[in-house]
Amino acid sequence: MKFFLWVALVVFFSGCNNSEKENTEINGDIVYDMYKPSEMSILMNEMYDYNLKIKQEILEGKTPVNFPTNFLNIYTAELSEFKSRNETFQAYSSLFVENQKEICNTDAHSDISERYNNAINLCISCHKTECTGPIPKIKKLLIN
Ligand code: HEC
Structure with missing residues (x-):
């Protein structure tokens, strides 16, 4: 037990x-080793909190303007397992960063909640390949 x-x-x-x-x-x-979060885990939790915050702002009709540049650490942050980054991982990282930046693009033509959901769907796509555990939690970030 x-x-x-x-x-x-x-x-x-x-x-x-x-x-x-x-x-x-x-x-x-x-x-059992005590769980020590990796750089990537810490970054992921920051990305989660940020998106939860801007989801609320978007629902209130506001437009977030500052892309948090520390999100670029997704390319380099140390992972908790000794996995190396493969091409799929790099591709998802770039797509995600591009879409997360696009939320703050005030010249964009498409709807802000659509751009926001595009970024969140990329979180989910990458997680489907690497780490399925947090997917139900990430799905709650989507704007329905
Ligand atoms: C390029 C792939 C990729 C993208 C994009 C991505 N993740 Fe992750 N995520 C991972 C990996 C890999 C881990 C496991 C990190 C580790 O344990 O070192 C992880 C871990 C997590 C965790 C668990 C952290 C913990 O406490 O251990 C959460 C929550 C999470 N991601 C949320 C998100 C959210 C929200 C987004 C989008 C805003 C996102 N992820 C985008 C690959 C990705």
């Missing part, structure tokens, strides 16, 4: 579903 509780906790805090690999076995006991 205790074992299952720990696994559930580890999975819950890591966001992705594959952190059990980080456990080590000492004298037959399984030792």
Whole structure:
């Protein structure tokens, strides 16, 4: 029972579903590493909070004007697993950044909530390839 509780906790805090690999076995006991967020996890949570904030602004009829430049760290932030970035990952990073910037483009012709949803859908697309755990949470960011 205790074992299952720990696994559930580890999975819950890591966001992705594959952190059990980080456990080590000492004298037959399984030792669970304390979850330490990676640079990428921290960045992702900032991206989540920012989008939650601007969703509210957009619903209130405001237009966000400042693209947070630290989002460009998506190209370099260290990942929690020793995965290297493949071409798909890079492609999704660029598409996401482009679309997230477009929300703040005051010359854009398309509707702001449409541009916002395009960016959020790119979060989801990348997550489908890399890390499916947070998808239900990300979907709540969409403007219906
Ligand atoms: C280019 C691919 C990609 C894009 C685009 C992307 N993510 Fe992620 N996301 C990841 C990866 C990979 C992780 C796991 C990071 C790690 O554990 O090091 C992650 C982790 C997360 C997490 C879990 C963080 C935690 O606490 O561990 C959340 C929440 C999240 N992303 C939300 C978002 C949101 C919101 C967006 C869009 C605004 C987004 N992601 C865009 C790849 C992406």
